[in-house]
Amino acid sequence: MSAFLAIEDVVKDFGATRAVNQINLDIGKGEIFALLGSSGCGKTTLLRMLAGFEVPTSGRITLGGVDLRAMEPYSRPINMMFQSYALFPHLTVWENIAFGLKREGLPRAEIAQRVDDMLKLVQLGKYAQRKPHQLSGGQQQRVALARSLAKRPQLLLLDEPLGALDKKLREETQVELVKIISDVGVTCVMVTHDQEEAMTMASRIAVMSEGRILQVGPPAEVYETPATRFVADFIGNVNLMDGVLSVDEADHCVIDCADCQHHVGHGITGTRGMALSVALRPEKITLSREAPADLFNRMVGTVKALSYFGSFTVYQLALASGATLKVNMNNTRRNRSDEIVVGDRVWAHWSSDAHVVLTQ
Amino acid sequence: MSLHSPSHRMSCRLAGLLRGRSAVIGIPYLWLLVFFAAPFLIVLNYSLSEMGAVRPDNLMVAGDGMLRLALKYGNYLTLFSDDLYFTAYVSSLKFAAITTAVCLVVGYPFAYFMARARASLQPALLMGVMLPFWTSFLLRVYAWKGLLDEGGWVSQLLIATRLDGLLVALGMIDTAGKFMNTPFSLVIGMAYSYLPFMILPLYANLAKLDLRLLEAAADLGATRFKAFWLITVPLSRAGIVAGAMLVFIPCIGEYVIPELLGGPRTLMIGKVLWDEFFSNNDWPMASSVAVVLVLLIVVPLAIFSKVQAEAREQAR
Helix, strand or coil: CCCCCCEEEEEEEEEEEEEEEEEEEEECCCEEEEEEECCCCHHHHHHHHCCCCCCCEEEEEEEECEHHHHCCCCHEEEEEEEECEEECCCCCHHHHHHHHHCCCCCCHHHHHHHHHHHHCCCCCCCCCCCCCCHHHHHHHHHHHHHHHHHHHHHCCEECCCCCCCCHHHHHHHHHHHHHHHHHHEEEEEECCHHHHHHHCCEEEEEEEEEEEEEEEEEEEHHHCCCCCCHHHHHHCEEEEEEEEEECCCCCCEEEEECEEEECCCCCCCCCCCEEEEEEEEEHEEECCCCCCCCCCCEEEEEEEEEEEEECCEEEEEEEEEEEEEEEEEEECCCCCCCCCCCCCCCECCCCCCEEEEEEE | CCCCCCCHHHHHHHHHHHHHHHHHHHHHHHHHHHHHHHHHHHHHHCCCCCCCCCCCCCCCEEECCCEEEECHHHHHHHHHHHEEEEEHHHHHHHHHHHHHHHHHHHHHHHHHHHHHHHCHHHHHHHHHHHHHCCCHHHHHHHHHHHHHHHHHHHHHHHHCCCHHHHHHHHCCCCCCCCCCCHHHHHHHHHHHHHCCCCCHHHHHHHHHHHHHHHHHHHHHHCHHHHHHHHHHHHHHHHHHHHHHHHHHHHHHHCCCHHHHHHHCCCCCHHHHHHHHHCCCCCCHHHHHHHHHHHHHHHHHHHHHHHHHHHHHHCCC
């Protein structure tokens, strides 16, 4: 993939605090790229450096081969959709969208045409003459999107694009937003702390913590093969178990943990006796009342709590070592007679390709 | 229903709350009624009567077993036919408007940078704006006499920078080098005295401005000046209007400053009012001057409250 947006060795210090620490990223044309991390991880600072509101302490950012450093925010071919939108309260929807076009000094007829196109794109034609406060949250979000796309930017920045919406609306809007962005074909960098939002919208995700990028990859890759304990823990739910490597062959390895022996279906490059972590996603585990035939990849425990989510149930198993194992089971049948309840002693079992072995 | 049912208790509490609320709102209203509305009606009554031998006639005339309402609008006719009053009103409005404009031009940048200053610095800057109130108003106005008289610092500075020529061209002074008792000295004095009333509402308004809106404007291609002109200024309209009203309204009826710093060309309605009351002793005439003055002020006030209501609507 050729880099359209290239971020090279970018560092940003605020006084003695290093907010962004040696970031390198290549983002391809047409990608929807998500910077994911908890608050204070530096993702917003990085986004603001792309927009030009912050100047990197060191490093280089180029867009289509052009160095952005010397460019003021108002001359960059980049537009941003702000967190909670920052719509101009004294201007109508139409004027909000036209604001950027007027600054370009386009002919009046063309401005009108492009604003109308944008209103059509986000399906807000009827609301052109309303003020922002007369719109619902979802409508405001669409105005903000239209405003940031009206200038046909080469790069679109989204700062927590769905953070101000309630859950139900967020799920609908995610799909709609991705559709509009890919229809327009603009390259997009978004910032979010919501992993679900990042996973459903982005083609690639960068997980950030303390100013650094821990892992970059497509959502499935980041989820299924996290590179570090932090990423495994941050994205989704996970059972992390510490153990030592006891067998390491070309086609499998065995890791001894407190409550079980893990049989992993691939070799790793390590030495016998080295300390490792095993990450196991709750939905990769099945529960049964009978002991599985396999001696590896099984644990026995007592159900100490269960949370019913409708489509699935989360069980918490108390293990002999005192640790807790989280297991998700899909509720595929109604009215099970052998339903597992709190206090039951059950076996957990998983296949030998369910684990991720983590060395850091 | 028992007496102690929850709904009964609730309605009791509600009634108590309403009583408390009406007291809080009612007492200031009562104050206004007794000390503003009633005296104004008395003044109105005076203005519609004629000078009697000892005291002005009453509005109500009892005679022939009936009560007649006697409205004598002769004073108002005089007001509109005699040039003096008209000129005084116009020049009051003019000087109040010029003063307001000067305060806005000086006060807006001040309030703007005060709102943008470091948070730790802002209380000190605010204190600086209020500091003049610690000394007597009269003293501060009188001090300008010394500054503007021949040999005064300000007058020397103006002459040295050749600004007096410009002031002559603007018609603010008659002769170069003479600043006292001119429209210029009057406007300086009023603008100086009322500047804090412009700065404070502007500051309160500008401090609330969402800075992300300026970032959004920059992001969409607006230069700093464009962002200021298209976003900051329109969004501070309520502050501009509030400050302008707080300066404009008292300036119209200002008496002390024109008396101390004004001259033959700065006859304002406050002075006319004073003369009618205390020199001519023509209370009905003075009252009608006052009534028209109140009306002159009520109109901009109505505009003010309309803009405020709009701003509240927008902020919702």
